[in-house]
Amino acid sequence: MNAPVTPGAVTRGEIEDFLYHEADLLDRWKLDDWLKLLTDDASYYVPPNDKPDADHRYTLFTVADDIVRLRERIIRLKDPNCHAEFPPSRTRRMISNVRIDGIDGDLVEVSANFAIFRHRRNEPVRQFVGRYRHKLKLTDEGLKFYERRAILDAEELGPMGSVSFLL
């Protein structure tokens, strides 16, 4: 574990820059660059719509990736045989209401709101709206995701259909 984060060691502005940079990489499908934003033990979660606060060990999630599966997910997303995302969806992410919620050892707990618009040919636009709850690590290479959690607001996935791209 790194040294504990001292309060004030990272500003909300720096967190915002980090999240906006991440959103830009994802919207441009720069997925290998995106992987560099993760720690070597990072995880990524999308809880089920009916149990947004649940634990993935006891509850069926929509996505619960450890770093191994997350890297495999990126291999899949870059493959033209990832049919749900070929051609890649056009996405646009809006991130707002960024807050530092607290410090837990060497982790910075961050929340933000997101609205992602996803466009595909022959389909109406699909909107994914919700809240991020991340745990970020302050490393020598800058901020990195230790835990990345995207919580959807909707009662069901319904017209969103699949969560085949990264929220």
Next chain:
Amino acid sequence: MIANSNGNGHTNGNGRFVVEDNENLSFSVNRKVFVSDDVLEAEHRAIFDTCWIYVGHASELKQPNDFRTRNVAGRPMIFCRDRQGNVRALINSCRHRGALVCREREGNARQFYCIYHGWSYNTDGTLKGIPGDEAYPPGFDKQAKGLVPVPRLEHYKDFYFASFDKNAPDLATYLAGAKDYIDLVVDQSPSGRMEIISGVQEYDIKANWKLLVENSVDDYHLVTTHSTWLNYMRNSGVNITPAKGHMLPTKGFGKDLGNGHLTTDNPNYRGRPVAKWISVYGEEAKADIDAIRKELVERLGEARAARVADTNRNLCIFPNLVINDGSSVTVRNFFPVAPGHMKVIAWAMGPVEETEAQRARRLHAFLTFYGPGGFATPDDVAALELAQQGFAAWREVPWSDLSRGMGSSQEQLATDEGHLRVFWRKWSELVEARQ
């Protein structure tokens, strides 16, 4: 009941939507069945109003007064356990003027209450109270004004089904050979008690509901639609080399279970939480999987344990319940809201005895393949939606081909379409032959 594709009625084989020609070995389905409002209406009457339709699992109602609300065959339903502990399926509509009397997804309630005029009901459906009931005329029978139960509600090993046809055969008869395959799921639990795990996946597919029946049991598509999942398996150290002369790593079969029910039945290569280790689970899981296996053998004997642990089976219970007993167990229910639009509701299922580590492994294995965020299901959804888009030209390209494996002297393979034809024959029997 329905006009056929050329408007001439369908008194002979040529006028039907499902055309089987065993002489020339062809089996065709007219694509109008995927796009027509008239066909969907006929399906509601001939299939969803007469067959046994899945409602839920007893494990979802642990305590008296527990309830779940859901859609069953197009009806709003309260699936609940009454105060005495009896499982009920009540139509969620006030006897007064129709409003839903329970709006929450799930919970525990001592009564169901209509917010419109305040009529309230006990969890066994009986009427509890009416505000200002002195204004009702003499002879007004409160006892006859309870919530309406489904005409028939029966279960097989805790899987509850409803029928809106009060003259339907009993559920056990209806399920026919599908019972043996439910048994293979239930036998995974030492006490014979499986449970629905918390967390539901509810998503829409812009495709006809029957396409998900086909897709759920169709192993022909695995290599093409799911090559990225196979890559993941290979990268994780799982052997995915096709068996000699086959498309898949093992030789599996497609089976007719009677009454329109069908299943795949495949030797497993992709790992099973009960109880076949693969490298994806990690070395540390080996001893635990061995222990699960040992319990199975002690309880069931070597042969039955191997049957439970070493095969995976995608079971379709006609018309709209799929239990995939593969790299995890998923219970998947789906229903049409329009010819080109279905809603899917899917759960994970596991033995009640599972330890925390076993449950976590099961859920991890589930998400590798299944569900809207899995490595495979989103590509199935893409394939079904592309098919639905292609059906817009059903007048010019009217027939889908389901003849794969016809004329083979051998048992039908899971990569053939013999088991898909089982579904279509039953569909035709109910929708077309009823006229």
